[in-house]
Amino acid sequence: MAAINKRVDQEGKTKFQARIRLKGHPTETATFARLADAKKWIQQIESAIREGRYFKTSESK
Numbered sequence: 001m002a003a004i005n006k007r008v009d010q011e012g013k014t015k016f017q018a019r020i021r022l023k024g025h026p027t028e029t030a031t032f033a034r035l036a037d038a039k040k041w042i043q044q045i046e047s048a049i050r051e052g053r054y055f056k057t058s059e060s061k
Contacts, residue, residue, distance in 0.1 A: 002042040018042050025049055
């Protein structure tokens with residue numbers, strides 16, 4: 001399941017924080033300047049996790 005939160009920083013800029021929570025996997029989060037980028041990231045990461053081809057960069061090294 002994914003969620004997107006809209007945030008406004010101190011400078012007045014809008015940011016979108018995307019969070020993916022799937023059972024049996026650690027929570028993944030990322031912040032984007034555009035809502036479209038956040039939605040695209042969610043689709044890519046969710047499908048990769050479900051297909052078993054997603055590995056965090058720090059874990060793979």
